[in-house]
Structures are given as C-alpha cells and as structure tokens.
Amino acid sequence: MKALMIIADGLGGRPTDYKGKTCLEAANTPNIDELTRQGDTGLLDPIKPGVRPESDTAHLSLFGYDPEEVYTGRGVFEALGMGMDVEEGDVCFRTNFATVDENLIIRDRRASRIQEGQKELEEALGGLKTSQSGVEVLFRASTEHRGALVLRGSGLSDRITDPDPHKTGVKVPKAKPETAEKSAKKTAKIVNELVKKSHEILRDLPLNKKREKEGKLPANILLPRGASMRPSLPSIKELYGIEGVAIAAGALYIGVARAAGLKFKRAEGVTGGFDSPIINKAKLAVKELNEGADFAFVHMKGADSCAHDHDAEGKIAFIEKVDEVIGYFLNNLNWDETHVVFTGDHTTPIVCGDHVSDPVPIVFAGPNVVPDDVGEFNERSVQKGGVGRISGQAVLPLLFGYCDFSKKFGT
C-alpha cells in the first residue's frame, strides 16, 4: 500500500469570503468533487477545536505529533527547511535582513523585501564568528529578506528574547535571557554580539552601497528571532517502518517534514507562490510513490497567501489550480493500492487575512475507505460526512490505518 497526504495551505474559509460563499464553494472543482464522491469526508480541527493554528504547529499535528507537547518554536523548522542540518543542542533562529539607520533605529524589518543579492549577503555573513569559544555560527539566506541562523556548541539555550522588536521606529533591542541559567545568558550574549557584527559587515557591503545609490533600503543588519532547539520527535519511519518523501516549496513545510523524518524532494520550477507550477509536485509525487516511497506529503501554498492578502478571487483561482492537481492524481495514481487524504492545514478567511480556528474540510479515499454520500467538497457539505469531526493528530494514523502500516497495540 501507498499513502499520499495532500495539503492545500489555508484551504478553509468562511461564508463571508465571496458573495455569501466560501472560496471552496465558489471555486469550480470537478476533480476534488470526484475524489469526494469516491471518499469519506468530514471536518478537521487542525490542532483541536478552537485552537488557532500557525503553519508549523498545524503541520506538526498533521504529522501525528501533539504540538502542545513537542513544539519548541519555528526557528528549527526554518533552518531544517533551508537544508541546514540541525543537531541536538543547536539553537536555531529565523532571521530577517532589515534596514537600520546609524543609531540602529529600525526603518524596515524586511529591507523592503529585498529581491536580489541573497548569495552575496550569505557569503558576507559566512564569516560571522562569536568570541565565545567552542560555539560555531552557521547562516543561510533564503528568499527575499529571509534566512536562518544556527548556533552550535555546548551550553546553549533557546530561552532568550528576540533582538527583533517586531516593529519599526525603535532601536534594535538586546536579546535577554528568559531564565537565570548560565546557558541563556551565554546565548543572549552571543546573539547580541552577532547582531552587532552583522551590521558592521553588511553596512559597507557593495550590494548595499549600490542599493542606497538607487534609493533602495539597504539590507544592513541581521535580526534573528524565534530561538528554538530541535524537538525530540520519533520519526515516521521509527513509528511506522515506512519511507516518506516531502514535496513542498516553503522552507517551513520542508522543515517540519524533515523533522518528522521525511526526505525532501524538489519539484521542478516550484516557488511557493501563486504562479508556482504545482502540477509538477503531483508528477513528482506519483513518480516517488512508483519508485519505492511508501508515503508522499505534497504541500501547496498559494490559497493561503491570497487569503492573507484578502484576495478572494485569487484564492478561488488557486483552488482551481489545486483541482487540476487532484485531477492528475485521479488519473495517474495506482488506486488499487493507494490511500489519499486531502485537506488544509487551517482556515484563512478573506476578511480576516489570517489563520482562524474554524475547522477545514477533509476527505479520505482509497480501496479500504467506506465512502459516504457527500458529493461536493466544502465547509458545508462535509458536515454530513462519515469521518465526522476529527483533530489533526488523527489524520496520519487514520491514513496509515487504511494502508495497514500501523503496528498493533497489545499482545
């Protein structure tokens, strides 16, 4: 048996989204509806009822972990998602390239979402070192202003405050230890040293001089945030004895999947944006399942981004792109031996432009699934589905249960 989990980020919506309909109701989705006719549907609380998910906690839950137990912060997933290796005891941060003036007052937390020069910025910070002996500094730039920082060495802690004020017009604050432990004091000291050094390195970088000449904001400081250590997660392979792959574009999703022990596979040309050729993710998933993977996780981001921008028509259009992906799966999976779950990681209504706790439609399909009578896939129709209302941590066990991947509990 094979298992496929398809996640359309931010899929769920509210009746206020578009002319009295949710975007899923408004979209034309013949393939998703066909999957629904073959499957068993219900409503998913991505973490549990009434909990507003972030993407990291939602995906931990979808991979079967309890985020209330295991979540240590986002930094580690961003670092893993950028391809960095994270060892036990490492402290990880998400970072922004930001713009500060000569008094370290923040003008833009994202250096106006700098589009170019990530390689030059990464190389420039490749020489970042701390004066604390035995602590290694690793940095990687990602897209636009984004990056990840990893501190490696003994006696470090993730219990420090961010040296990022999360607003403009104020001076870059010092990271402070959140506990009285020596390790927290040491880590805060290192981070403050690195932020200062990053400014010294970046302010004179040719890239930034050029940007200033062009009237653009320079990327002249590194602001780390979300200190976190690698959570202790038994991998999906350890739990179920199966090999899984993750097909995604956003670093965060790749990172959570890597933390769960899945192997990242890059689909051709995908970007995580609205225009991303997500059909290539479907093609790669089918290929990987045919070539030996037991489980594939496919993540598509666009619907969530449109909803964050209050763009109902964009979200509807992206859902219709997702429908083509489902169509590809309907035509190209080996349905005699594959079980599929399709859902979202949370609801992102158009009016809010942010994640809310409302449940998301979910459908399971495959030869061992008992289908219900539901023939359309949206927030209203699946209320009558056979799956009922489930929480995120049940999704992977239910999918793997249909595939007979699970071990028996008892003797």
Next chain:
Amino acid sequence: MKALMIIADGLGGRPTDYKGKTCLEAANTPNIDELTRQGDTGLLDPIKPGVRPESDTAHLSLFGYDPEEVYTGRGVFEALGMGMDVEEGDVCFRTNFATVDENLIIRDRRASRIQEGQKELEEALGGLKTSQSGVEVLFRASTEHRGALVLRGSGLSDRITDPDPHKTGVKVPKAKPETAEKSAKKTAKIVNELVKKSHEILRDLPLNKKREKEGKLPANILLPRGASMRPSLPSIKELYGIEGVAIAAGALYIGVARAAGLKFKRAEGVTGGFDSPIINKAKLAVKELNEGADFAFVHMKGADSCAHDHDAEGKIAFIEKVDEVIGYFLNNLNWDETHVVFTGDHTTPIVCGDHVSDPVPIVFAGPNVVPDDVGEFNERSVQKGGVGRISGQAVLPLLFGYCDFSKKFGT
C-alpha cells in the same frame, strides 16, 4: 436501571470483504436493524482514531480504561480468565505446551494443538517448584496447548524476555532480565529453572509416551511468554457502585472483565468457536439482569475467528447468529429499564485476516436514548448517526450515563 454491553468480536469490515460489501452489509440482520431503528448510532474507534487494537487493549478501552496508561501485557488477563487469582506483585504468563527434541530444539510451538490430556498435563506440572525460597508457582492448563503460569512472592518483576522464540527450528532461549534490577534477574532465573524442570517432568509422562507411539508430537515442554503484573484498575463497582457480570467463553475476555471487577458467569455449552450456542449467553444475561446484576457484558467471538481465516461467508453466517441473540434480547429484556450498547471490539477485514484501526459501527438503545434516523446497522449507514464518532473509553460512561449510574463531577 440495567445496562447491557454486547460485543461481537471483530465485527467491523471493509468494502473489499464480500462482493463490494462489508460482511455486516451482506448479512441478513433484521433484529440488529430493529435495535438500530430504536437506537442511536455512530462509529467507534475502539482505542482512538488510527490505533490498531489487540483484543486485550480494545476491551480495556471498552471498559473505560486508557490502555496507554494501564496496559501491562496479556499474561495477567489469560491467568485471570482461566480462573486463577492474581494478587498484587504476582507475575503472570501465557504458556504453550510445545514439542522439543532432546537438544531442546523446538519442533512445534503448540504440540500440534494437542486435543487431549490437559488435566494430566496440569496435574503433572502441579508439582513445579522453584529453588528460590518464598516464591510460589501456580499453573493451569486451558484448551489445547494453552495455559497460564503465575509466580507469587516478593521481589519479582515482569521485565524479562520470553523463553519462547516464537518460531521453530531453534533452541529454547533463556529468559533474560530487561533491566538491571535484582527482581528481573531473579524472575528470569526462576523462569529458566521452571522451563527446564517442565521438560524433565513432561518428557516421560505416560500421555507423551503414548502420543509418541501413535506418531504424534509430545507436549514435552512449557513455554511461558508475555510476563505481566496485574494493572492497577479501579473496579467498575468502585467507580460506579454497581454489580456487573461477564458472560464470555475466551479466557482473555473473561480475564479483562475480571480485572475490571466483573463476576464471570459460565453460559451452558459455550466454546468461543463458530458453533458455540451463543443464544445461551443471551439467556444467561437476561437471567442475571433479572436476578440482581446491574450490568452484564456479553462477548461473542466467532466473527473475528472467521475473519482471521479470510472466511467472509463464515463471518456473515456468524453475524446472522449474533442477530438471533439480538432478537432474543429484543423479546426478553425489560426495555422499560434497560439500556444496551452493541458494537465490536475492532475491525477485522477478510482480506487482511487481522485487526485494523478502521472504526466499528455502534448502537445505543433504551428508554433514555434519543434515536436517530438510521435504520440499518453497518459501516456506511451509521456514518449519519446521532452518536457521531467516539473512542472506546467513552462507551461504558455513555451507557452508564443513560442508566444514571454515574456520579456528578463537581460539587
């Protein structure tokens, strides 16, 4: 009020079971359907969604306990189920009579499912003693090759490996301590001594000499496995203040029920097999409820055994026998004051021939139950039921809730 829990072992199925139907869908069940019309239905995850139950963990859950918290292994339930008393600190084992050659190489782990001589074997092993002072050895033979061994004394442990290799063609292994504790070392030593002595006693038993002459495999060694101590369970009487009886044939089910504080009652002629006169269990349950019991648990095994043997027609036929049992209850219970739940302890599909995690249909009926519109009892129809989707630990509290057995939580 009276409460009745009726469990058809392995009741649930998959659409691949029989001509596109589950066995429950294929069976002719007018009485179960009548109970369904009067009742409220739903889907039961016997432990929780996606967890594959064994019979012991499933029944612990159905009796309201969390197997993840209380489960200690199967041995104790087998011993209790064979009528042995198990005290705190006792270490219990399931045992097989097996066949070994003169070098203790295992030829058959079940002595070709020896049909005769259980009493002689039990008596022969009645003299089993350990050289460790203060430790008592108790043994009971059950059906065929099955039995249970209990060690009683201070300083014993259940953290030892099995002296049963679970395969043939290899030498009987030594039990080994799983921890560095003195108690584990002591228990392993005792078990190894008893296995050796059992062979010395059994190899020359007249029964075995006779079997060898007839070309049959001798039952010439005792192989214990699944060391476990009695879990600490508050009894149903302690929790609810009611008296309950258990009506079953298999030792395991009797054992879990006894661990929950129910009194075992033997129905006439029942065997746990396909041909067992299970109607006698229904008659005994009605009698016990009439004569003072507040709660009766009735267990019927046949459907599960057929499914393990990939026998769809057998499973369908046994479900039709269960339907007669339900018919007896419809006609003979005092329905003004009795609440009933009917379900399975797990799903056993025909193709798999083993337990899977898929949910099982469940129905509650009785004067305080609000009925739903569902009129047939199977994996598909109950998806629309009023009970929704529940987990095993909720079953007994829901049943007892209708009976007003429960204490209020709060002051």
